[in-house]
Amino acid sequence: METKIWKKTELAEAAKVLKKGQLVAFPTETVYGLGADALNEKAVSKVYTAKGRPSDNPLIVHVAHPQAVQNYAQVSPRAQKLMDAFWPGPLTIILPVKPGQLSEKVTGGLQTVASRMPDNALTRELIDQVGSPLVGPSANTSGKPSPTIATHVYHDLHGKIAGVVDDGATQIGVESTVLDLSTSQAAILRPGKITASQLETVLGENVDTSEHHVAADEAPKAPGMKYRHYAPDKAVYMVKDEDWTQAIIWAQSQLEPVGLMLSDQMIEQHQLAGMDFVWPLGPNGVSAATKLFSGLRNFDDQKDVKIILVAEMSHEAANAAYNNRLAKAAGQQYFDAQEMMEF
Incomplete structure (x- = not known):
């Protein structure tokens, strides 16, 4: 067709x-x-x-x-x-x-x-x-x-x-x-x-915001509740703000390029502007949401990239959608310097 x-x-x-x-x-x-x-x-x-x-x-x-x-x-x-x-x-x-x-x-x-x-x-x-x-x-x-x-x-x-x-x-x-x-x-x-x-x-009433889990034999009421979603073929890890220094050092020590997706502020702080394999997420969670999927796709299409490190945003209501999609793309995995030594 x-x-x-x-x-x-x-x-x-x-x-x-x-x-x-x-x-x-x-x-x-x-x-x-x-x-x-x-x-x-x-x-x-x-x-x-x-x-x-x-x-x-x-x-x-x-x-x-x-x-x-x-x-x-x-x-x-x-x-x-x-x-x-x-x-x-x-x-x-x-x-x-x-x-x-x-x-x-x-x-x-x-x-x-x-x-x-x-x-x-x-x-x-x-x-x-x-x-x-x-x-x-x-x-x-x-x-x-x-x-x-x-x-x-x-x-x-x-x-x-x-x-x-x-x-x-x-x-x-x-x-x-x-x-x-x-x-x-x-x-x-x-x-x-x-x-x-x-x-x-x-x-004029309270809205339940607790995370809803779906059992293996239960039909989900909405898309994205049960199955792995939003994930590229490459391994994705969430990175907390305080872990970015270690994450960047680790990424730069790898023989193969590592995709980095982080906020403009973090890019400036770590002097990454204009570098290859860096995907800017903008200044906040709202801008990051618009750029998340395109960034994941960008690195997924690059044959040499095997791992993508992505910034988690602060846990506030405005960032909930971004963090939710990122967590599913990463399978809830966070960057951990000790564990990443295996790679």
């Missing part, structure tokens, strides 16, 4: 292909999504095949208008409050699904469905032209770093999907906040740009 990269002016062709049951990747403000008609079970099945995604991992349904969610989900008053406040935007809401309205391929066999309205006018227009909501998991090989530009999608999925609509780089760089409203207490299942305090202000 030839995979096309469509310009904004070619949106009608992309919509036509989606109507025929093919797969098309689309841009959002977070990452690129892999689109299929959410009401076409055969098309949705192709998403799992293209990504190599476990079939019990539910898909997020993307809509162009908030009222569209009522066609397939039970929208509560508190869900409506959040839609009014944050849509379009990087918030996914999990609600009870209306019986018989969506395939189990979409819901992962659960009695709930995840929905969001992306803050990308081009994609909302695409959904309108298709005339159906679109499922939209990240448009990458399952488990790998999510795509933030169209060429990332092409790298992973060329020959497996019909095409990708190119709208440049995404603005946020990590996936949406996932909020479970199917239970009595609202709970964040995946952190994103929208924080618990923002949600609590609108809801």
